[in-house]
Amino acid sequence: MKATAAVCRVQGEPLSIEAIDVREPQHAEVRVQIEFCAICHSDITYAEGGWGGQVPAIYGHEASGVVESVGIGVTDLNVGDRVVVGLLRSCGGCYHCVRNEDHLCRGQFPDDTPFRDDNGLPIVRGLNTGAFASATVVHRSQVALIPDDVPSDAASLLACGVLTGYGSVITTADMAEGATVAVIGLGGVGLSALQAAVDRKASRLIAVDILDSKLEVARRYGADILVNARTENPVLAAREATGGIGPDYVFVTAGSAPAIEQGLAMLRRGGTIVMVGMPPTGMFTELEISNVSDAGQTILGSKMGSGSFARDLPLLIERFRAGALDLASMVSNVYPIEEINEAIAEVNAGSVVRNVIEMPTAQ
Ligand SMILES: [Zn+2]
Ligand SMILES: [Zn+2]
Numbered sequence: 001m002k003a004t005a006a007v008c009r010v011q012g013e014p015l016s017i018e019a020i021d022v023r024e025p026q027h028a029e030v031r032v033q034i035e036f037c038a039i040c041h042s043d044i045t046y047a048e049g050g051w052g053g054q055v056p057a058i059y060g061h062e063a064s065g066v067v068e069s070v071g072i073g074v075t076d077l078n079v080g081d082r083v084v085v086g087l088l089r090s091c092g093g094c095y096h097c098v099r100n101e102d103h104l105c106r107g108q109f110p111d112d113t114p115f116r117d118d119n120g121l122p123i124v125r126g127l128n129t130g131a132f133a134s135a136t137v138v139h140r141s142q143v144a145l146i147p148d149d150v151p152s153d154a155a156s157l158l159a160c161g162v163l164t165g166y167g168s169v170i171t172t173a174d175m176a177e178g179a180t181v182a183v184i185g186l187g188g189v190g191l192s193a194l195q196a197a198v199d200r201k202a203s204r205l206i207a208v209d210i211l212d213s214k215l216e217v218a219r220r221y222g223a224d225i226l227v228n229a230r231t232e233n234p235v236l237a238a239r240e241a242t243g244g245i246g247p248d249y250v251f252v253t254a255g256s257a258p259a260i261e262q263g264l265a266m267l268r269r270g271g272t273i274v275m276v277g278m279p280p281t282g283m284f285t286e287l288e289i290s291n292v293s294d295a296g297q298t299i300l301g302s303k304m305g306s307g308s309f310a311r312d313l314p315l316l317i318e319r320f321r322a323g324a325l326d327l328a329s330m331v332s333n334v335y336p337i338e339e340i341n342e343a344i345a346e347v348n349a350g351s352v353v354r355n356v357i358e359m360p361t362a363q
Helices: 041-047 152-159 161-172 188-199 212-221 234-241 257-266 289-294 309-321 337-349
Strands: 002-007 016-022 029-038 062-070 082-086 122-125 135-139 143-145 180-184 204-209 225-228 249-252 272-275 298-301 331-336 354-358
Touching (some): 016 135, 016 337, 029 082, 029 152, 041 337, 062 152, 082 152, 082 309, 143 309, 152 161, 152 309, 152 354, 161 249, 161 272, 161 309, 180 257, 188 204, 204 212, 204 234, 212 225, 225 234, 234 257, 249 257, 257 272, 331 337
Parallel strands (some): 180 204, 204 225, 249 272, 272 298, 331 354
Antiparallel strands (some): 029 135
């Protein structure tokens, strides 16, 4: 089928809007007409070359849409089903999948991109998803049904940012109820972590960012202490907010070394720091080992909130319905695909939580 896509021809340069062809779904695959795709920092890191990868490529991995057709072996989805589409892909049978670690799946999948450009040349399906397009083909495990009462633009956020942030608190850390919490970095992931901490009845909730506009959103979500790291020392502020002890949990969603260092410095003795943000390859931080062992601290890595589409999407939808998860106010702006480069520039400037691209209808 024909579709419109934002194609990365040269990393570091603007995406080009092109007519493409999207092949039919094969075994265990689904072809989805994408309705909305949010811009995640991972898309930008790839588009700027921060993680390498081949071009031309179509990025985009935080999407929602409608099932257009299904391949052989897909028996639990129907044409017309509304779905969330994301990059988490699990084979169900590898070392990790059989241990309920879908997010770490190392299964083998056919490396057969669904995209061809105007000249019939292949375009890489970036992040295994390629959802900056009005249609894509993904593995069955990369889609999850969404009910009619969840709006499609907000639902797209469930695929990555919300799953990652919420999951880092609920699944990776399995945060104890009533704990004191700091969240460093208040993009879509950080604000989702914040909402999960509220859901787990955090007794003190410290929000750290460098933009007052994002701190204001955090306050509306229930943060008690707002710290602008440009004008205030977050370590001192977090200590002060917790009676000099430091937070029980620190969730670092900003993909930066200073944020990790601040998180470790503010964490209480015996506390848990969760590294959620994904910096570009080659970023390091120094760690005084004796500080961590002597203080009995725990360091956790959270890949995609240790998430699983099959297990976690129903839970997130249940929390949305219960009013515990506000998705709508995380959607800052909706842009047509022709304005995707402007939308990316806004995300890069840090001035928005999530910009969402609305796709034209694929034919
Ligand atoms: Zn993402
Ligand atoms: Zn697997």
